[in-house]
């Protein structure tokens with residue numbers, strides 16, 4: 001980013017340092033890079049009232065389950081595809097397949113197994129509690145995340161993306177945050193892009 005203009009009493013410090021909130025959200029974005037979810041990678045960073053990072057997390061399967069749980073979104077989608085693969089001919093056999101797939105839907109998708117980023121950030125905490133903390137999340141919290149944030153005593157939600165704003169989970173989360181008087185705000189970064197190099201050229 002272009003250097004900031006010199007200020008009076010310039011002590012020679014660099015001016016293009018990263019602002020604290022950009023750093024906190026960048027930590028959440030970087031944490032999301034650890035996620036194995038093929039469709040949505042979510043990161044969370046918990047910051048205490050002294051502006052210290054006290055926990056980071058990303059969406060992942062429970063410890064020890066990383067290699068055997070499904071990452072698919074919906075078995076039903078696969079069944080629907082099977083119907084259309086038969087030219088849309090919903091024969092008895094296909095109907096049975098669709099019904100069986102629907103029954104397995106939940107068990108064969110990631111949703112009932114995956115730990116959300118907020119949960120993992122709280123579990124990662126390096127402090128006795130996260131009361132009064134802010135949480136920086138790359139995706140607006142789900143209803144389950146909202147319960148954790150509220151019950152853990154956090155005071156503020158800062159989010160990057162709200163792509164599921166119409167979902168029941170997000171609507172329920174917003175309803176609970178409103179009742180619990182926990183403000184949520186969309187993050188507007190000062191630096192649009194942060195480039196990380198893990199090895200100098």
Ligand SMILES: Nc1ccn([C@H]2C[C@H](O)[C@@H](COP(=O)(O)O)O2)c(=O)n1
Nearest residue numbers: 039040042059114116117140141142
């Ligand atoms: N607040 C949230 C909402 C969702 N997640 C996780 C759960 C899944 O791994 C993924 C969403 O998958 P999609 O439905 O977009 O395929 O994100 C989370 O960690 N926090």
